[in-house]
Amino acid sequence: MRAALVVGKYVALLAFVCFFLMPVYVMVITALKDPAQVSVARMWDLPDTVSLDGFRAVWPKLQNGFVNSVLLAVPVSVVSALLGAANGFVLSKWRFPGADFVFPLILFGMFIPYQSVLIPMVQLMSTVGLQGGLDGLILVHIIYGLPITTLIFRSYFTGISDELIDAAKVDGAGMLRTFLYVALPIAPPAFAVAMIWQFTSAWNDFLFGVMLTSTDYWPITVALNNIAGGQQVPFHQVMASALLACVPTLLVYVLLGRFFMRGLMAGALKG
Amino acid sequence: MAGIRLERVTKRFRGGVVAVRDVDLDVAPGEFMVLVGPSGCGKSTLLRMIAGLEPVSGGRIFLGEKDVTDHLPQERDVAMVFQSYALYPRMSVRRNLGFGLRMRRTARVERERRVAEVASVLGLEHLLDRRPGALSGGQRQRVAMGRAIVREPKAFLMDEPLSNLDAKLRVSMRAQLSLLHQRLGTTTVYVTHDQVEAMTLGQRVAVLRDGTLQQYDTPQNLFRHPVNLFVAAFIGSPAMNFVHAAVSGGAVSFAGTRLPAPSALSDVDRRVVLGIRPTGFSPSADNGWPTLEVVPEIVEELGDERYVIFELDAPRVDTEAVHAALEAQSADDALLLPENRARFTVRLPADVPVSVGEPLRLAVNPERLYAFDQDTGAALS
Amino acid sequence: MRRIRRWAPGLLLVAPSLLVLGIFVYGFMGWTLRLSLTSSRRRDINWDYVGAENYRELADETTLTGQRFAIDVKNIVIFTLAFVVGSLVVGFFLALLLDRGVVGESFFRGVYIFPMAISFIAIAIVWRWLLNNGTGDQLTGLNKLFSLAGLDFLQSDWFKSDSGFAIAAVALPAGWALSGYVMALFLAGMRGVPEDLREAARVDGAREHQVFWHVVRPMLLPVTMSALVILVHISLKTFDLIYAMDLKSLKIDTPALFMWFTTFEGGFFGSGAAIATLLLFGVSLVIIPYIWYSVRAERRS
Numbered sequence: 001m002r003a004a005l006v007v008g009k010y011v012a013l014l015a016f017v018c019f020f021l022m023p024v025y026v027m028v029i030t031a032l033k034d035p036a037q038v039s040v041a042r043m044w045d046l047p048d049t050v051s052l053d054g055f056r057a058v059w060p061k062l063q064n065g066f067v068n069s070v071l072l073a074v075p076v077s078v079v080s081a082l083l084g085a086a087n088g089f090v091l092s093k094w095r096f097p098g099a100d101f102v103f104p105l106i107l108f109g110m111f112i113p114y115q116s117v118l119i120p121m122v123q124l125m126s127t128v129g130l131q132g133g134l135d136g137l138i139l140v141h142i143i144y145g146l147p148i149t150t151l152i153f154r155s156y157f158t159g160i161s162d163e164l165i166d167a168a169k170v171d172g173a174g175m176l177r178t179f180l181y182v183a184l185p186i187a188p189p190a191f192a193v194a195m196i197w198q199f200t201s202a203w204n205d206f207l208f209g210v211m212l213t214s215t216d217y218w219p220i221t222v223a224l225n226n227i228a229g230g231q232q233v234p235f236h237q238v239m240a241s242a243l244l245a246c247v248p249t250l251l252v253y254v255l256l257g258r259f260f261m262r263g264l265m266a267g268a269l270k271g
Numbered sequence: 272m273a274g275i276r277l278e279r280v281t282k283r284f285r286g287g288v289v290a291v292r293d294v295d296l297d298v299a300p301g302e303f304m305v306l307v308g309p310s311g312c313g314k315s316t317l318l319r320m321i322a323g324l325e326p327v328s329g330g331r332i333f334l335g336e337k338d339v340t341d342h343l344p345q346e347r348d349v350a351m352v353f354q355s356y357a358l359y360p361r362m363s364v365r366r367n368l369g370f371g372l373r374m375r376r377t378a379r380v381e382r383e384r385r386v387a388e389v390a391s392v393l394g395l396e397h398l399l400d401r402r403p404g405a406l407s408g409g410q411r412q413r414v415a416m417g418r419a420i421v422r423e424p425k426a427f428l429m430d431e432p433l434s435n436l437d438a439k440l441r442v443s444m445r446a447q448l449s450l451l452h453q454r455l456g457t458t459t460v461y462v463t464h465d466q467v468e469a470m471t472l473g474q475r476v477a478v479l480r481d482g483t484l485q486q487y488d489t490p491q492n493l494f495r496h497p498v499n500l501f502v503a504a505f506i507g508s509p510a511m512n513f514v515h516a517a518v519s520g521g522a523v524s525f526a527g528t529r530l531p532a533p534s535a536l537s538d539v540d541r542r543v544v545l546g547i548r549p550t551g552f553s554p555s556a557d558n559g560w561p562t563l564e565v566v567p568e569i570v571e572e573l574g575d576e577r578y579v580i581f582e583l584d585a586p587r588v589d590t591e592a593v594h595a596a597l598e599a600q601s602a603d604d605a606l607l608l609p610e611n612r613a614r615f616t617v618r619l620p621a622d623v624p625v626s627v628g629e630p631l632r633l634a635v636n637p638e639r640l641y642a643f644d645q646d647t648g649a650a651l652s
Numbered sequence: 653m654r655r656i657r658r659w660a661p662g663l664l665l666v667a668p669s670l671l672v673l674g675i676f677v678y679g680f681m682g683w684t685l686r687l688s689l690t691s692s693r694r695r696d697i698n699w700d701y702v703g704a705e706n707y708r709e710l711a712d713e714t715t716l717t718g719q720r721f722a723i724d725v726k727n728i729v730i731f732t733l734a735f736v737v738g739s740l741v742v743g744f745f746l747a748l749l750l751d752r753g754v755v756g757e758s759f760f761r762g763v764y765i766f767p768m769a770i771s772f773i774a775i776a777i778v779w780r781w782l783l784n785n786g787t788g789d790q791l792t793g794l795n796k797l798f799s800l801a802g803l804d805f806l807q808s809d810w811f812k813s814d815s816g817f818a819i820a821a822v823a824l825p826a827g828w829a830l831s832g833y834v835m836a837l838f839l840a841g842m843r844g845v846p847e848d849l850r851e852a853a854r855v856d857g858a859r860e861h862q863v864f865w866h867v868v869r870p871m872l873l874p875v876t877m878s879a880l881v882i883l884v885h886i887s888l889k890t891f892d893l894i895y896a897m898d899l900k901s902l903k904i905d906t907p908a909l910f911m912w913f914t915t916f917e918g919g920f921f922g923s924g925a926a927i928a929t930l931l932l933f934g935v936s937l938v939i940i941p942y943i944w945y946s947v948r949a950e951r952r953s
Contacts, residue, residue, distance in 0.1 A: 009749055016746060017763050020828065023778040043781070043792045044800070083669055090666045096659035100951070102670065104943050109677040111939040113889045115911045116932035117680035119687060119925055143676050146669050166324050167357035169344040170428075171418075172374030175661035181370070185361035204771035206892040211916075221773045225896050228777045235781070242774040253769035257762060261836065264768065268837055268878045326655050343657060 031055065031240035038236045054240035058227065062241050064216065065223030068134060069248075072219055073202040075138055080145040081194040087146065088153025088190075089183050093165050094175050103154070110147035110267070114207055122211055132214040140212065141202045148201075149194040152266045156190035157183060189259070196256055197263030200249050220245045273335030273425040273458060274300040275321060281329035282316050282482075290316040292482040293330070298426075298475075300335075303452050303459045305473030307466055309505070309598045313482040314462045315430055321460060322428050323347050334425055345374070350419035354431040356411045358403040364390075364414050365399040371422045389421045408436060412444070416451070426458040433468065445471055464598075466506050470494070478502050480595055500544060500648030503641060504596035509549050509578065511641070512615040513588040516545040518642065526585040526613070528563045533640050533652035543642040543651060544588055549578065549618040551639035555632040562634045567627050568614075576618055579625055583613040592648045681932060688925035706926035717914075717923060724907045727819040731906065732887040734823035735830075739883055740876070742827060743834025750835070751842045752860075761839075765832035772829070776896030779825035783810035811897060811904050818903035822894060830886065834879050841875030842868055874949075881942040885935050907931055 030038065034051040087106075091099050121140065122131065130136030160183075168178040209219040218226075224245045228238050253260050275298040282291040291313040298304045306314040319325040321332060323344035331340045339347050350371065358367050365386060372382040390396045393413045403411055412432065419427055433441045433448075449472060452459060463469055469476045470490040477487040478501075486498045497503035503511050516525035519540045523532045536543070555562050571578040587610070617633060625631055642651040691702045712718040746764055750757055767775065784793040785808070791799060795807040810821035845868050853863045891908045898904060907927050915924030 009754065012745075013749055013754065013760055016742075017760065020763050020767065020832070023775075023782060023828070026782065027778050043796060087666050087669050090662040094659065094662035096663040099662075100947070102666075104947050105678075106670075106673060107943055108939065109673050111885055111935060111943075112677060112681070113885075113908065113928070113931045113935050115889075115891070115908055115928040116684050117676065118911075118928065119915060119921060120680040120683040121676070140676075143672055146673055150669070161355060161357065163353045163355050163357040164359070166319075166322075166344075167351065167353060167359075167418075168370075169324060170322055170349065170351045171371035171422075172345045173370075174343075174345055175665070177374065179665075182359055185359075200769055204769075204773075206771065206773050206895070221771050221892075224771075224777070225773050228773075228896065238777060242777045246770045246774050249769045249771075250766065253766055254762075257765075260769065261765070264765075264833060264836060265840060268882060326658070 027239045027243055030236050031243045033236045035234055035236060038234055051236075054234075054236035055244065057234075058237040058241040059244065061227055062220065062223055062244055065218050065220035066244070068213075068217055069203050069220040072134055072138055072141070073199045073248075076141040076145065076202040077195040077198040079142050080149045080198045081191050083142070083146060084149025084151075084194050085153045085184065085187055085191070086179065087150040088155075089157050089179050090175075091150065092154045092157040093160075093162070093183070094178070103150075106147050106150055108147075109144065110151065114144075118207070118211065125212055131212055132217065134213065134217050137208060137212045137217075137219070140208055141198070141205065144208075145198050145201065148197060148263075148267060152194045152197070152263065153187070153190050155266055156187065156193075160186065189262075192256065192259040193262045193266065196252055196259045197266075199252065200260070203249050272300040272456065274298050274302070275426055275458060275460065276333040277317075277321070277330065278333070279330040280317065280320060280327060280332060282313070282320060282325065283328040290482050291320070294479075294482075294484045296477060296484070296487060298458055298460060300458055301456045303449075303461065303472060303474045305469040305476045306460060306462045306479060307464065307469035307473075307476055307505075308479035308485075309595055310464055311481075312479040314464075314479050316482075317479070318428055318430055318460060318462045321426075322349055322351050348422075348425045349428055350422045350424040350426075351428045351430065352415050352419050352432045354434050356403075356415040356432075356435075358411055358414055358418075360403055363400050363402060364395060364406070367403065367414055368395075368417050368421050371418065375422075385421050385423075389417045392420070393417050409440060409444075412436070420451075420455065424457070426460065429459065429461045431463050432461075433463070434465075441468075448472060467508060470506065478505060480505075496650075497641070498650055499592070500546075500590065500643045500650075501592040501596050503546050503643065503650070504593050507548060509616045509618070510597065511546045511548050512613075512617075513544050513546050513593060514583055514585050514613045514615075515542065515588060515645070516585075516642075517542050523640070523642070526583040530561045530563075530635055530640065531637050533637075533642055535652040536642055542645055544590070544645050544648075546641035546643060547615070547635065548639060549616045551636050552617045552619070552633045553636070554619060554623045555634045558634065560634040560636060562632050564630055564632050565615075566630050567625055570625055570627055572621075575621055577621055577625065579617045579619055579631070581615055581617075581631075583615060585613045586611055587613045590645075590648065684925045684932075685929050687922060688929045690922045690925075692921040692925075693919055693923075702922070706922050707930075709923065710926060710930070720902070720905065720910060721907070721927070723902060724905050724910050726816070727904065728888065728906045730817060731819045731823055731826075731890075732884060734820040735826045735887050736880065736883045738823055738827040739831045739834045740879060742831040743879065744838050746831065746835040747838035747842060750839060761832075761836070764835055767829040768833055770829075772890075772892035773896045775825050775829055776893050779828070780897050783821055783824065785809040785812045812901070813903070818901075819906070822897060822904055825897075826887070826890065826893060830883065834883070837875050837879045838872065841872050845871050877942070877945075881938045884938050888931060888935050 026043065029046055030043070031054050032050045032052070033047040033054070034049055035053055037047055090096070091103050125131040125136040125140070130139065164182060165178060168182045173181065204221065205219070206221040206225065209222045213219065213222065224241055227233055227241045275296070277294055277296040280291060280294045281289070283289050294317060306317060308314050316325060320327050323339065323342055323346070327340050331338055333339065334347060334349070359370060362370065368386045368389060369382050372385065390399055393416065395410070395413055395417060398406060398410060398414075403414065406414065415432065433444050436444060445468060461472060470493075473490060475487060475489055476493055478485040478493065480501050486493060486502045493502060493506050497506060504513070514525045516523045518532050518536050521532050521537045522529050523536070523543070523545055525545060565581040567579045567581050569580040571580070619625065640652070643649065644651060688706055689701050689703060690698060691700050691705065692698055709715055709717050710721040713722050750760060754760065782793040785795065786792055798804060798806045808821070809818070811818045813821065849867050850863050853867045858866065889908060890906065891912065894904055894906060894909055895912075899909070908931060911924050911927040911931065914920045914927065
C-alpha cells in the first residue's frame with residue numbers, strides 16, 4: 001500500500017511536469033521546424049529535420065526590441081536596487097517617526113492596478129517629453145519598482161542585528177557612513193534578489209512598454225506581440241520569436257533561481 | 272580618564288513604561304562599576320543612555336565635566352562591547368579594530384600603530400586578516416574588546432559581554448577582564464544579570480530593580496549590609512533564607528525557635544521578615560551561639576562542602592521582592608510542586624556528618640541575623 | 653528638539669522616493685478619480701464635472717457602455733473564480749506532494765515555477781495556439797491532443813466558446829503561470845511548521861495523514877489568505893495575457909481591457925478613468941486589509 005502511494009506520488013509529479021512543459025515543447029519543436037513542415041494538423045509532431053530558419057527569419061525583426069529591452073532592464077534593475085537598499089535600510093534600521101506608517105503606504109504601490117495611474121502617467125510623460133523613447137520607460141519602471149525593492153531590502157536588513165548598527169554609531173558613524181560601510185557590504189544577497197526581480201519585471205512588462213515607446217524603441221514584448229499578431233506570419237517564426245524573447249529571463253531563472261525565489265516570496269509579505 | 276555622573280536619569284518609553292526612574296550614580300574616574308539586576312530592571316537601558324543610543328527622558332548625564340545628555344553616540348567618546356560582540360561581518364579583524372579610529376579621522380599611521388599594539392596585547396596578531404566568521408567565540412570576544420580598547424575612549428561600556436560564553440570560559444574571562452582593567456585603568460560601566468559576576472568584578476556595584484536604584488556600594492557592603500529585602504535576596508548564592516518571625520522582648524521567634532534579636536531591635540515588638548544566609552549557620556559547637564534542631568530533607572554534595580536543605584514549620588515568605596530577586600514572575604514560577612512551608616539552605620563543610628532524616632543541631636551566628644520590614648522590605652538592623 | 657538630529661538624515665535619504673511615490677501612486681490615483689468625474693472625451697481632457705455620470709453609464713445596461721461593462725463584470729468574476737480556485741487547488745496539491753521530500757525536488761520545483769519568469773505575451777502566444785478551436789483538418793492544440801488520447805469529450809471551443817464561460821479558458825494559461833507560485837507559498841507554509849510539533853503528534857500516536865490534518869493544516873490559514881489575496885489582485889489586473897490572446901473579442905473582455913480600449917482607442921478618457929477607479933477599488937478591497945493585517949502581525953512579533 002505504501003509503495004503504491006509512493007509510485008502514485010511520482011506519477012502525479014511527472015504528470016504535472018508534462019503539463020507545465022507541454023507549452024515549452026510546442027514552442028521549441030515549432031520554432032525548430034522547417035517552414036514546409038509547419039502546419040496546424042502536425043502541431044504535436046516532432047520536426048523531421050531541425051531547421052533554424054525560423055530564428056534566422058525573425059531575429060532581424062526582433063533584434064531592435066531585444067536591444068531596447070536590455071537597455072531598459074539593466075539600468076532599471078541597478079537603480080531600483082540601489083534606491084531600494086537606501087529606503088529599506090532607513091525603514092528598518094534608522095527609523096524616523098512615522099516610518100512604520102509610511103511603509104504600508106509604500107507597499108500599497110506594489111499592488112495597485114496600473115490602469116488606475118496609466119492616464120495621468122502618459123499625460124505627464126508626454127508633457128515633459130519623455131514619451132516615445134526609452135528614458136520615460138526606464139524612469140517609470142524604476143519608480144514603480146521602488147515598493148518591491150524597498151520591501152526586499154527592508155526585510156533583509158530587519159534580519160541583521162540592531163547591535164551592529166549600534167556598534168557603528170558608538171564607533172562614530174552617522175547614518176550615511178553606517179549605510180555605506182556596514183549595511184551595504186552585507187547586502188549583496190538582497191541586491192541579487194532585487195536586481196533579478198526588477199530585471200525580470202522590466203523585461204516582461206508589456207503595458208508600460210506599449211504606452212510609452214514608439215516603434216524604434218519598442219521593448220521586446222511589444223515587438224513580439226506585433227510579430228505574433230501580424231497576419232500571415234508563419235507559426236515557426238512566431239514560436240521562434242517567443243522563444244528568443246524568453247531566453248534572457250529563463251537563463252537568469254535557471255542560473256540564479258535561488259534569488260528569483262526569494263523575490264517571489266518577498267512579495268507575499270511573509271513577516 | 273573621566274568619571275561618569277548620572278543625575279536623576281529617567282527613561283520613559285512610549286506607552287508609559289518607565290524603564291529607568293530617577294537614577295543617581297557617580298562613577299569615579301578609573302572605577303570599574305557594575306550595574307546588576309534581574310532582566311527588565313533597566314540596566315541595559317541605562318547603559319544605552321550613557322552611550323547615547325537611547326535618548327534621555329529626564330535628568331542629565333555627565334562624561335567628565337561635559338554634559339553629554341543631548342549628544343549623539345557619535346559625539347561622545349565612549350566605546351561599547353556588546354553581548355553579541357557586533358563585529359562587522361564583512362571586515363577583517365584589522366578593519367574591525369580600526370573602524371572607530373577611521374570614523375574619527377585618525378591619521379592612518381597612528382591608526383595602524385594602535386591596531387598593531389592592541390592586537391599584540393590581546394594575542395590577535397595572527398588573526399588580523401581573518402573575518403569574524405572565521406573566528407571562535409572567544410576570539411570574537413577579544414576582537415570586540417580590542418575594538419573598544421583601540422579607541423582609548425573616556426569610558427568602556429560593556430553589555431553582558433560574557434553571557435554568550437559557556438560557564439567555565441566565563442569564569443576565566445572574568446579574571447582576564449579584571450587584569451585588563453588593572454592594566455588600562457579606564458572607567459568602566461559593566462552590565463550583567465549575574466550577581467556573581469557583579470560581585471567578583473565590580474569595585475562598586477549598583478543594584479537595580481524595576482528601574483530604581485536599590486543600593487550602590489562595594490560588594491562587601493552589599494553582602495553584609497543589604498539595605499532592603501530585594502538586595503538581600505538578590506546578592507549571594509545560594510540566596511539568603513527568609514522566614515516570617517515575631518520580635519518581642521529582645522528575642523525573635525519563628526517555627527518554635529527563639530533566637531536573640533539583633534541589637535537594633537532589642538526594644539521592639541513587631542513582626543518582621545527574618546533573613547539568615549546559608550553561611551550564617553555552623554555545626555553546633557560550644558561557642559555560646561543559639562542553636563536549633565533541624566531534620567535535613569535534601570543534602571547536595573559539592574565536594575568540599577555540602578548544602579543541607581530542611582523544612583521549617585512556618586509558611587514560605589512570599590513577597591514580591593523575593594520573587595523579583597529570583598526572577599520569578601509569580602509565586603508558582605519557582606516551584607515544580609506546590610508547597611507552602613519555608614525551606615532553608617545551609618552551607619556546611621563536608622566533614623560534618625549529615626544524613627537525610629537524621630536530626631541535626633545547628634548553631635546560628637547572632638551577628639548574622641537580618642530583619643526586614645514585612646511591608647516595605649527595608650532593612651531594620 | 654535635539655532628538656531630530658537622530659532621525660533626520662534617514663528621512664532625508666528616503667524623502668525623494670516618498671515624494672516620487674506620492675506623486676506617481678497617490679497623486680495619479682487621485683487625478684484619475686477626478687478625471688472619472690468629468691466628461692472628457694476625444695482626448696480633449698476637460699474639467700467639466702459631471703459627477704457620477706460615467707459610473708452611472710457603466711451600470712446602465714441600456715447603453716452600449718453599460719452592456720459591455722456588464723459582460724466585463726461577469727467575465728472577471730468567472731475568471732477570478734476559475735483562476736483562483738484552480739491555482740489554489742493545483743498549488744496546494746503540488747506542495748502536498750513535495751512537502752515530505754522527494755527525489756529531484758529541485759527539479760520539480762524548478763519546472764513548476766519557471767512560468768513566472770516569462771512574459772505573459774509569450775504565454776499568450778503559445779496558449780492561443782494550444783486553445784485553438786479549429787475542427788476537422790484544422791484540429792489542433794489541446795483539442796487534437798485529446799483526440800489522440802481518445803478523450804474527445806474534453807474538446808472545447810475554449811476562449812472562443814459561445815457559452816458565456818469563454819473566459820474560464822483563459823484561466824488555464826493564467827493558472828499555468830501562477831500555480832507554481834502558489835505551490836511555493838504553501839510549501840513554505842507547510843515547512844514552516846516546526847518539526848517538533850509533528851514529532852510530538854507522531855509520538856502521541858498520530859499517523860502521517862492525521863499529523864497533517866491536525867497539526868499542519870490549521871497553521872496554513874495565513875498562507876492560504878496570502879495566496880488568495882495575491883491571486884485575486886493579479887486576476888483583476890490581468891491585461892497582457894488577454895490582450896495578446898484575443899484582444900478584440902468581447903467573449904473574454906474584462907474591465908482592465910475595456911479601460912484600455914475606451915481610453916486609448918475610443919478617447920473616452922472620463923469613462924476609462926471611471927473603470928480604472930473601479931478596478932482600484934476592487935483591488936483595494938482585498939489588498940488594504942491584507943497589508944494592514946501583515947503589518948500588525950509584524951508589529952506583534
